[in-house]
Amino acid sequence: MSINTTQFKHVSYLWDEAKAAELAGDEVALLIYRSNLLGADLRLTNYGGGNTSCKVTSKDPLTGQNTEVMWVKGSGGDLGTLKKSGLAALYVDRLRSLKNIYRGVEHEDEMVELFNHCIFDLSSKAPSIDTPLHGFLPFAHIDHLHPDAAIAIAAAKDGKQITQDLFGGTIGWVEWKKPGFELGLQLKACLDANPGIRGIMLGSHGLFTWGDTAYESYINTLEVIEKCAEYLEQNYGKKGPVFGGQKIESLDETGRKAQAAKLAPILRGFTSSKTLMIGHFTDDTRVLEFINSNDLDRLAPLGTSCPDHFLRTKISPLVLDLAPNEDLSDVAAIKERLAPAFEAYRKMYTEYYETCKHPDSPAIRDTNPVIILYPGVGLFSFSKDKQTARVAAEFYTNAINVMKGAEAVSEYTSLPRQEAFNIEYWLLEEAKLQRMPKPKALSGRIALITGSAGGIGKAIAKKFVAEGAVVILNDMNAERLESAGEEFKTQFGKDSYATAVMDVTKEDQILAAMDTAALAFGGVDIIVNNAGLSISKTIADHTEKDWDLLYDVLVKGQFFVTQAAVAVMKKQAVGGDIINIVSKNALVSGPNNAGYGSAKAAQLHLSRLNAAELGADKIRVNVVNPDAVISDSNIWAGGWAEGRAKAYGITVAELPAYYAKRTLLNEIILPDDIANACFAFTGGLLGKSTGNVLNVDGGVAMGFVR
Structure with a gap:
């Protein structure tokens, strides 16, 4: 097996032939290996995003006959750290037979519970909402990722035409539809209408690619994403400066860090009005290019397109009206300046909820922003814990990459507000949140x-x-x-x-x-x-x-x-x-x-x-x-132990027992x-x-x- 790895400039080719050879014959192990490689490159998919699958022939424990089984990333988890315990295993024929009882898109959520009737390995992970997206496609190995370069095209105003022209009809197109049973059927219909295609672009969402082997799927995925990224790179600047050009200059790195350190506790106080939050700060060059641009005020309110981005970054960010070198020493004055902005954001979010909610929607969640942009300084994110805050910042950086690419080749479009709400307050998503472990006593501290x-x-x-x-x-x-x-x-x-x-x-x-x-x-x-x-x-x-x-x-x-x-x-x-x-x-x-x-x-x-x-x-x-x-304590260095032993007329070795015996409980501390x-x-x-x-x-x- 050989591949010209120099063709990959925008993605990382990580396949190790020797490592893969050790796994030969074990398609599930190769699935995990491929998944870990894909998850290691944040340009391909972010933490917790995307899913992969393989289909194998296994002996049915009930009949002893061979049957087709699909192993697919289960609910939750992360491709980069995926293990076999994170996979769901289902009978393919049973999963596909669910089409016979499907009552239509208005009832598609009820199908999720029926996935449990299709489970092959009872010890495997619970199936995710994306299970039918893999199950209805016939390929042995499938990758569903959220690459910035592909989503930039998928979120472009004329993304369908760009996809057609760029790939010459070898990549199909399915318009935006939230993940679920219906989208699985639409993927199959797209394939049936376009036999021989190598993948499908999901409008505003992501990419599906496949292959007959784990390696073929991996290479196909990299090649498609590389071509998308190369196309974007060739078009940057053709329509004019990126993001409309630079509007303001950043402080230098030392100044950015100093300003962020002064402001972060104030922002944390505002965002913790309901629940104590943990923050994260980044002044990544990609973030600075966006937040310092002329197009910030136009693009930021649009929010993100990919559901994975949106779920972690909220409907839109809060942009601070502060100069990069703003004097932050008068804390009371800065709080007075910022308070109306936070109130306006909470009001906007409440109106969004009230306008889009359904009779059975979950109660409104925290109305504070997750992403806060400070032009000239950087991006702050706040969430329930450090990992979630950091990942939110990473996802918003991905969203910036998507906006940059879409604007370079066309015009960026975000999810309509109602569609965004339907994802954020999806009852299935709420059920997943309710299953999460309760916060620990010091969570958020x-x-x-x-x-x-x-x-x-x-x-x-x-x-x-x-x-x-x-x-x-x-x-x-x-x-x-x-x-x-x-x-x-x-x-x-x-x-x-x-x-x-x-x-x-x-x-x-x-x-x-x-x-x-x-x-x-x-x-x-x-x-x-x-x-x-x-x-x-x-x-x-x-x-x-x-x-x-x-x-x-x-x-x-x-x-x-x-x-x-x-x-x-x-x-x-x-x-x-x-x-x-x-x-x-x-x-x-x-x-x-x-x-x-x-x-x-x-x-x-x-x-x-x-x-x-x-x-x-x-x-x-x-x-x-x-x-x-006494244990592992610096206090006993520098002669203290000797001094105390001398004062009590004993040896240093006798100190622990001496101290214990003089206590009422006779305990060593x-x-x-x-x-x-x-x-x-x-x-x-x-x-x-x-x-x-x-x-x-x-x-x-x-x-x-x-």
Whole structure:
């Protein structure tokens, strides 16, 4: 097998003959392999978009006879990460026999439940709405994708004629129809009317291509998309400048990031009026070309065409009326400027719903925008979690590519409002939403835990991510921080965290970490002041350097991190949590502990003072008092363990047992115990609690607050 891979400039040829040879004879394995390759190129289809299939002959477990079985991507899932467990397997003859009981397009949704009667492999994934689109076509391997280049033609005003001329009749055309049983029948009718075609373009939607083998289907798909992309490239500029030419200039990259970091928490506050949202920011060059153009005001309100794009980006974006270099320092004034725009968007969306709704439509959803465009700066997206927000931005970038291509060769057309509504509020789509897992306790929350590359801080960060939050990992040790980041990526995925090198004694690093939180997620909701160190010396041995270091890290560090975080929280105006990891030493007197113990006492009272001041802003400030958390903790470095052992007249090895025995519960305290205490304050059950101290020390009577 050989192919001239140099012909592909606009798509990625990723087929590995050796890898494919290992899978020879297993058509389902080759389907998965092909799907993963297609899903790896976002120019072909975005996350969760598209579906693929193959048809094989298998032995029917009920009759022992050979029967044709279709394996097709099931409901949900993503081509790039597809596994066999994500496929649905159906009897082809049973699926096609459903035509005999089909009552017409008004009743096509009832067919979805009947797909279950066609299932061959009972352990396979639930069939998706696109199942009949593959089932009614006779080909062994089929790809249905949403490539930008193909959709640009499919969404063009005269896309049908362009398709005919470009492919000489070898690609069919089916006008826009939402996915379902009827569209499957229309695909078959198109094929019957045009025997010998190599694919079908779906108006405003996407592309169907096929082949007799997995490789033939893969190559056919790449060749068709490559030809579409090449055609678009040849036409850019022929009708005039792209998007009508540049209207405004972008700030430089540093300026864009700085401006976005200042504005993101304000936007997050507006978009979180119903549900707390997580944000994403991009200043991708393709985005900047669009948002800085003369055609922005004409094209942006049209919205997207492809259903996959539309479902994730909403009916249209909100375009901000702010200059790129707008002074954002007066937060109240900026909020006053932006409030009418958000109100107008919510009103527009409500009117769209009221105008298009059906008697059985689901209740109106969040009326806030998902995509927000800031000319000269970039694109913000907001959704229930980081992955969904990031994917929404990626889909809108795809939509920009589609508009660019369609405008180059014709005129871009979006879905009519009623058709868009019928997709967004489709009862089948609503049922899919209802099946999704309920939000976790910290879903939508953004947490920054100081010193979170190890020990107590990392345990807290892991607990928060496991409960639905995203976190900003930080540490003054860059190598330790990088290692923690890799650990979180492996355990929780890339969308669970961001990293920032931060020394809590350095204001510029604190502010940079807050900017990281704003750019990565939109702001911050939870601060855990955990970074610390300990020095155990007699009064005589304590130096000024020791004293200053303790107070700089523990007291000033806590204060200045809190100060910077509160500024972000007030921009958001959705409240927040500040938890200070203090110590039982804030309350208990002991030998060789003047500097550390008094600094901890200052931390404790500073927490009370902050709680008293910030309550009006719904920002809660609480304290967790640990004791003797030895596992993986920096606090035991630098001679502290030796100092405490000496003070108690024991060896370092005897410290854990010594600390456990002196507690009322006779328990060793672990980082996870502190993490659980932090979650207790932030998980929702103590939302009306502030100014409190929670001891996690196994029970030290001298440390009782009252």
